[in-house]
Amino acid sequence: MKVMIRRNDAGVLSAYVPKKDLEEPIVFQEKPELWGGIVHLANGWQLELPILPPGTTLPLTVDARKLASD
Template structure:
């Protein structure tokens, strides 16, 4: 699914247009953000693709739901 990652002040958030859902990112698996999982405030875990560390935000990428 498409997800837009953006930063507003110190808060990272994820917007999923298909669901018209925007949630703060409360934890990241990989401190570089890209290539790991993120946890949204609503409990969703999304796996982000590998992108260069210096990728500028906001960015839209293809993510998948990660189930544990």
């Protein structure tokens, strides 16, 4: 699914899913560099992000895979 990853003025990462009109903060990242790992959203969703270079700038739209929700 298409997901936009962005960082707000306070430095908090969030994920926006246009198809669901859903924006949630990223509350946990499996890897410190974000890309190529699993992130947990505040609503319980888990998304697997693609592998991208560490210096990739935000905001960015990626194809993520939804793994689970609580």
